[in-house]
Amino acid sequence: MGARELTAVVAATNDIWTRTNDLIGQALAGHRLTPATFQALWVIDPDEPPPSMKVMAERLYCNASNLTFITNQLVERGLVERTVDPANRRSRLLVLTAEGRRVRDELLRTALEKTPLAVLSDDELRQLSTLLSRVIQSDPALRHRS
Amino acid sequence: MGARELTAVVAATNDIWTRTNDLIGQALAGHRLTPATFQALWVIDPDEPPPSMKVMAERLYCNASNLTFITNQLVERGLVERTVDPANRRSRLLVLTAEGRRVRDELLRTALEKTPLAVLSDDELRQLSTLLSRVIQSDPALRHRS
DNA sequence: TCCATTCACTTCAAGACTCGAAGCATCGAA
DNA sequence: TTCGATGCTTCGAGTCTTGAAGTGAATGGA
Numbered sequence: 264m265g266a267r268e269l270t271a272v273v274a275a276t277n278d279i280w281t282r283t284n285d286l287i288g289q290a291l292a293g294h295r296l297t298p299a300t301f302q303a304l305w306v307i308d309p310d311e312p313p314p315s316m317k318v319m320a321e322r323l324y325c326n327a328s329n330l331t332f333i334t335n336q337l338v339e340r341g342l343v344e345r346t347v348d349p350a351n352r353r354s355r356l357l358v359l360t361a362e363g364r365r366v367r368d369e370l371l372r373t374a375l376e377k378t379p380l381a382v383l384s385d386d387e388l389r390q391l392s393t394l395l396s397r398v399i400q401s402d403p404a405l406r407h408r409s
Numbered sequence: 410m411g412a413r414e415l416t417a418v419v420a421a422t423n424d425i426w427t428r429t430n431d432l433i434g435q436a437l438a439g440h441r442l443t444p445a446t447f448q449a450l451w452v453i454d455p456d457e458p459p460p461s462m463k464v465m466a467e468r469l470y471c472n473a474s475n476l477t478f479i480t481n482q483l484v485e486r487g488l489v490e491r492t493v494d495p496a497n498r499r500s501r502l503l504v505l506t507a508e509g510r511r512v513r514d515e516l517l518r519t520a521l522e523k524t525p526l527a528v529l530s531d532d533e534l535r536q537l538s539t540l541l542s543r544v545i546q547s548d549p550a551l552r553h554r555s
Numbered sequence: 556t557c558c559a560t561t562c563a564c565t566t567c568a569a570g571a572c573t574c575g576a577a578g579c580a581t582c583g584a585a
Numbered sequence: 586t587t588c589g590a591t592g593c594t595t596c597g598a599g600t601c602t603t604g605a606a607g608t609g610a611a612t613g614g615a
Contacts, residue, residue, distance in 0.1 A: 265534050273429070275545055279541065283419070394540075499580070
């Protein structure tokens with residue numbers, strides 16, 4: 264198999280991800296957020312039913328206590344509210360506040376502006392999207408999201 | 410422009426990177442390493458001249474004091490040695506030990522085995538590689554690496 | 556119904572990561 | 586030779602991550 268290409272591709276995704284993080288750092292800091300808290304904000308889609316802590320932990324590949332910490336950060340900053348799931352009172356659903364939606368939108372736009380991936384043409388983005396979709400569909404853990 | 414595709418692509422690279430990290434976590438822990446220390450190990454290519462701390466910090470997008478910490482971890486684990494650059498005695502060159510080369514090779518192989526990107530065919534990998542190369546060439550900070 | 560078990564989450568302690576400010580030695584230019 | 590810049594380290598503070606232990610709520614079987 265093409266170990267050389269695979270190495271290059273893994274390194275490239277790595278570099279692009281790290282670089283993107285670096286480029287949006289300023290914008291995140293402006294809201295007293297970090298990559299970890301932004302990532303959490305990212306995976307709360309306001310157009311979907313609010314996720315539970317458990318679902319969030321699966322999406323972020325972290326454990327429950329870690330998510331408690333991250334959630335506290337977002338709650339302290341007024342971006343998210345914990346609500347009790349009426350269908351299961353053990354579960355907490357994370358709901359974006361109005362401010363949370365605003366900040367999430369703004370930072371999402373910033374990320375799309377700044378990412379090096381933005382240099383690609385529509386056609387190239389479609390190719391890339393097709394390839395990456397195939398990767399995601401092949402992995403059960405990645406497929407089962409949002 | 411295709412904001413939809415761009416969003417999907419950014420989310421996908423994010424997911425794939427996070428998932429890969431999760432998948433190699435076990436292997437890293439076996440050497441008492443973490444994503445941060447592994448990333449540092451990754452960017453020390455034994456076939457290239459040893460990088461200085463400064464160069465490492467640029468590659469990892471972190472500041473000098475952070476790199477001192479990471480380097481200490483690698484030195485404590487016997488994977489790396491700090492040597493004084495004879496051409497500039499302020500500068501420390503990071504040299505892999507024999508063990509460091511061994512561990513780096515092993516973990517690189519593990520990463521290539523486990524990454525979800527490995528499901529792609531040679532042809533698809535080449536397409537992906539071409540697209541990502543274009544992204545990297547477009548960004549000065551990414552272009553200027555190894 | 557009762558009780559044991561499981562589940563979702565929180566708390567705590569420990570360690571890892573990251574940054575900025577301040578410090579040290581070295582370098583290079585004037 | 587001197588002075589500012591450079592490369593790195595130290596320190597303090599805050600953030601992130603984990604595992605073990607704890608709480609309250611659901612669930613299933615007697």
